[in-house]
Amino acid sequence: MADNQLAAAISGPKAVLQGPQGPKPRKSLSRRNIMLYGTLLVVTIYYAIPLYVMIVTSLKGMPEVRMGNIFAPPLEITFEPWVKAWAEACTGLNCSGLSGYFWNSVRITIPSVILSIAIASVNGYALANWKFKGADVFFTILIFGAFIPYQVMLYPLVIMLREIGLYGSLSGLVLVHSVFGMPILTLLFRNYFTSLPEELFKAARVDGAGFWGVYFRVLMPMSLPIFTVAMILQVTGIWNDFLFGVVYTAPDAYPMTVALNNIVNTTQGVKEYNVNMAATILTALVPLTIYFVSGKLFVRGIAAGAVKG
Amino acid sequence: MTTSVEIKNLDLSFGSVEVLQNLNLDIGQGEFLVLLGSSGCGKSTLLNCIAGLLDVTAGQIHINGTNVTWAEPSERGIGMVFQSYALYPQMTVEGNLTFGLRNAKMPKDKIAKRVKRAAEILQIEPLLKRKPAALSGGQRQRVAIGRALVRDVDVFLFDEPLSNLDAKLRADLRVEIKRLHHSLGNTMIYVTHDQVEAMTLADRIAIMKGGEIIQLATPHEIYNRPVNKYVADFIGSPSMNFLQGDIQANYFNVGDLRIPLSGYDYVNDMPPEGAAIIGIRPEHVVTDELAANAPFQIEVEIDLVEPTGSDTLIDVVVAGHHFRARMDGQARVALGDKLTIGIDPSKASLFDQSSELRL
Numbered sequence: 001m002a003d004n005q006l007a008a009a010i011s012g013p014k015a016v017l018q019g020p021q022g023p024k025p026r027k028s029l030s031r032r033n034i035m036l037y038g039t040l041l042v043v044t045i046y047y048a049i050p051l052y053v054m055i056v057t058s059l060k061g062m063p064e065v066r067m068g069n070i071f072a073p074p075l076e077i078t079f080e081p082w083v084k085a086w087a088e089a090c091t092g093l094n095c096s097g098l099s100g101y102f103w104n105s106v107r108i109t110i111p112s113v114i115l116s117i118a119i120a121s122v123n124g125y126a127l128a129n130w131k132f133k134g135a136d137v138f139f140t141i142l143i144f145g146a147f148i149p150y151q152v153m154l155y156p157l158v159i160m161l162r163e164i165g166l167y168g169s170l171s172g173l174v175l176v177h178s179v180f181g182m183p184i185l186t187l188l189f190r191n192y193f194t195s196l197p198e199e200l201f202k203a204a205r206v207d208g209a210g211f212w213g214v215y216f217r218v219l220m221p222m223s224l225p226i227f228t229v230a231m232i233l234q235v236t237g238i239w240n241d242f243l244f245g246v247v248y249t250a251p252d253a254y255p256m257t258v259a260l261n262n263i264v265n266t267t268q269g270v271k272e273y274n275v276n277m278a279a280t281i282l283t284a285l286v287p288l289t290i291y292f293v294s295g296k297l298f299v300r301g302i303a304a305g306a307v308k309g
Numbered sequence: 310m311t312t313s314v315e316i317k318n319l320d321l322s323f324g325s326v327e328v329l330q331n332l333n334l335d336i337g338q339g340e341f342l343v344l345l346g347s348s349g350c351g352k353s354t355l356l357n358c359i360a361g362l363l364d365v366t367a368g369q370i371h372i373n374g375t376n377v378t379w380a381e382p383s384e385r386g387i388g389m390v391f392q393s394y395a396l397y398p399q400m401t402v403e404g405n406l407t408f409g410l411r412n413a414k415m416p417k418d419k420i421a422k423r424v425k426r427a428a429e430i431l432q433i434e435p436l437l438k439r440k441p442a443a444l445s446g447g448q449r450q451r452v453a454i455g456r457a458l459v460r461d462v463d464v465f466l467f468d469e470p471l472s473n474l475d476a477k478l479r480a481d482l483r484v485e486i487k488r489l490h491h492s493l494g495n496t497m498i499y500v501t502h503d504q505v506e507a508m509t510l511a512d513r514i515a516i517m518k519g520g521e522i523i524q525l526a527t528p529h530e531i532y533n534r535p536v537n538k539y540v541a542d543f544i545g546s547p548s549m550n551f552l553q554g555d556i557q558a559n560y561f562n563v564g565d566l567r568i569p570l571s572g573y574d575y576v577n578d579m580p581p582e583g584a585a586i587i588g589i590r591p592e593h594v595v596t597d598e599l600a601a602n603a604p605f606q607i608e609v610e611i612d613l614v615e616p617t618g619s620d621t622l623i624d625v626v627v628a629g630h631h632f633r634a635r636m637d638g639q640a641r642v643a644l645g646d647k648l649t650i651g652i653d654p655s656k657a658s659l660f661d662q663s664s665e666l667r668l
Contacts, residue, residue, distance in 0.1 A: 197393055197395065199391040199392070199393050199394075199395035199468075200395045200397070202357075202360070202362050202382075202389070202391065202395065203389065203391060203395035203396075203397075203456070204397070204408075205361075205362060205381075205382045205383065206360060206362075206382045206383060206387065206388065206389045206409070207383065207408050207409030207412055207456070207460075208381075208382075208383030208384075208409050208412035208413055209383075209408070209412055213412060217408075218397055221399040222398055222399055
C-alpha cells in the first residue's frame with residue numbers, strides 16, 4: 001500500500017504527495033549514541049557493583065565467603081546472615097542485633113523530621129511574606145549557620161544539653177537534629193514561598209486570612225513538592241547521621257548507624273562479612289526506599305525551591 | 310456626591326526611595342476612578358495603600374468616613390481584583406468565592422445566597438465545582454471579580470485586571486465591568502496603563518507620573534484640555550503631533566508658517582507671547598472639502614500610508630517635521646500624493662516651551 005503510494009508519487013505529476021517527505025532521520029547506532037550510552041553504562045556499573053557485591057555476600061554462608069570469590073553469585077542462598085544481623089549480632093556485650101537500634105532511629109528520625117519541617121516552613125513563610133524589620137539580617141545570620149562546621153559546636157552543645165537535662169536522651173538528639181536542620185530548610189522554604197505569586201498572598205489578606213490562615217489554608221496546600229523535598233532531606237540526613245548520634249546519646253539510645261559501626265568494628269572472633277553486609281543493607285534500607293518512592297517528586301521540588309535566591 | 314474614599318497627604322517610601330509624595334485624592338460615592346500612568350508611576354502602589362497591603366509612611370486613608378489607615382485589608386470594606394487573578398489553585402471556584410466569607414464566620418445559608426447572586430451576575434454558575442486550572446483566562450478573571458462581589462463591599466479595587474487577557478477578551482470584559490458598575494453602583498478604583506480602558510470606563514481619570522497625580526479630570530477634559538505636554542502625549546493613539554515655534558500677536562509661527570490662533574481657549578485671559586509648542590491630534594486634522602473651510606490650510610505631500618481598516622493614517626511633512634494625520638478608511642491615497650490638510654486651532658493645545666504647561 002505504502003509502496004504503491006510512493007511509486008505513484010514518484011511516477012506521475014498528478015499524484016498527491018502525503019505526509020513527510022524524504023528519508024526518515026536514522027536514530028540507531030550513531031557515533032554520538034554509542035559514546036552516550038557507553039558512558040552511561042560504565043557509570044551505572046561503577047555504582048552498581050558495590051551494591052551487587054554486598055547483596056551477593058550477604059546471601060552466602062561463611063565458608064563460601066572465605067573462598068574469596070567476591071563477584072561470584074552464592075552457590076547456596078542463605079538468609080541466616082540477615083537474621084543474625086537483625087536479631088543476634090553483638091555490639092560490644094549486647095547481642096540482640098540491630099532491631100532495637102532500628103527502633104531507636106525511628107524514634108529519633110520521625111519527631112526530628114516533623115519538628116524541623118514544622119518550624120522551618122513557618123520560618124520560611126514569615127521571611128518570605130511577612131517582611132518584618134531586620135528580616136534580612138535575621139535570614140543572613142540563619143544562613144550563616146549552615147556554614148559553621150559541626151565540630152565547633154559539638155562540645156558547647158554537650159554542655160547545653162547537660163544543663164537542661166537532656167544529655168544522653170533521645171529527646172536531646174531530636175532537639176539537636178531540629179536545630180541543625182533549620183538553616184538549610186528555612187532557606188528552602190523561604191525560596192519556595194518567594195517564588196509563589198505575591199498576589200495570592202495579597203488576595204488572601206483581603207479575604208481576611210491572618211498569619212496562620214494564609215499559611216495553613218492557602219500556601220501549605222500548594223506546597224507539597226517542597227514539603228516532600230524537605231522530608232527526604234531530613235529523613236536521609238538524620239537517619240544517616242553518625243556524629244550526633246554517638247556524641248549526644250547513651251549506648252541504650254544509640255541510633256542504627258552507631259550500632260552498625262559497633263557490629264562491623266567488633267574486633268574479637270571472626271569477621272563475619274556476610275553479617276556485616278546484611279547489617280549495612282538493613283541500615284541503608286530506609287533512605288533507599290525513600291529515594292525510590294519519591295524520587296520524581298524530589299527532583300520537581302528541588303527545581304521549584306532552590307533556583308531563586 | 311458624598312465622599313467614598315478620601316486620601317489625605319499620603320506619603321509612601323521604601324527606605325530612601327519616595328514612591329508617593331503628599332498625595333491627596335477624593336473619590337465620590339459610586340464613582341469609577343481610573344488611575345492611569347506608565348509603569349513605575351506609583352499607581353499600583355497607591356491602590357495597594359488603599360487596600361491596606363502596604364503600610365503608609367505618613368498621611369491618612371478614609372473609606373466611608375472611617376479612618377482605615379491602620380486597619381487590616383479585610384476590615385476596610387474593599388474587594389480587590391488582581392492582574393494574575395490570584396485564585397487559590399487548590400480550591401474550587403465555589404471555595405474561592407466563599408473563602409473570605411468563611412474567614413468572616415458567616416452562616417452557611419447566607420454564604421450560599423451570596424454565592425448564588427454573584428454567580429448569576431457573572432454567569433459562572435456552571436463553573437462552581439471546577440478548579441481554577443480548568444478555567445480559561447476570561448473565566449478566571451470573572452471568578453476573581455466574583456470573589457470581590459460576594460463580599461458585598463463598598464469599594465472595588467482593580468489592579469490591571471485585563472492585562473493578562475487577549476485583545477478580544479479584554480474588550481468584552483471591559484464592557485462587562487462597565488455594566489457591572491452601572492448595575493451595582495459601587496465605588497470602583499481601577500489601575501491600568503491602557504488609555505483605551507481608562508477613557509471608556511472612567512468617570513474621572515487620575516493621570517500619575519513620578520508618584521504624583523498630574524491631572525484629575527473627566528476623560529473628555531483630559532482628552533481635549535491636557536494640562537501639560539506629558540498628558541497630551543500620553544493620551545490619544547496615534548499620539549499628538551508637536552511643533553515648536555513661538556506665539557506672536559495671536560499667531561503661532563513655525564518656520565515660514567503662520568497659524569492663526571483665534572478661537573483658541575487660553576488658560577489665562579491674556580494671550581501669551583513667546584516660545585511655545587503646539588499640539589495637534591492626528592484625528593483633528595481635516596482633509597478634502599473640510600480642509601477648505603478650516604482656519605489654516607497647508608498643502609503637503611504624503612510620506613507614508615498606514616491603513617488600519619477603519620482609518621487610514623498618513624505621514625506628511627509640515628515645517629520640516631513629521632506630522633501624522635488621520636483620514637477616512639475609505640480614502641484612496643498613495644505615497645507621494647499631494648493634498649491639502651486643514652487645522653482648527655480651537656481644537657489644538659498650546660504648551661509653554663520650558664515648563665510644558667498648558668497655555
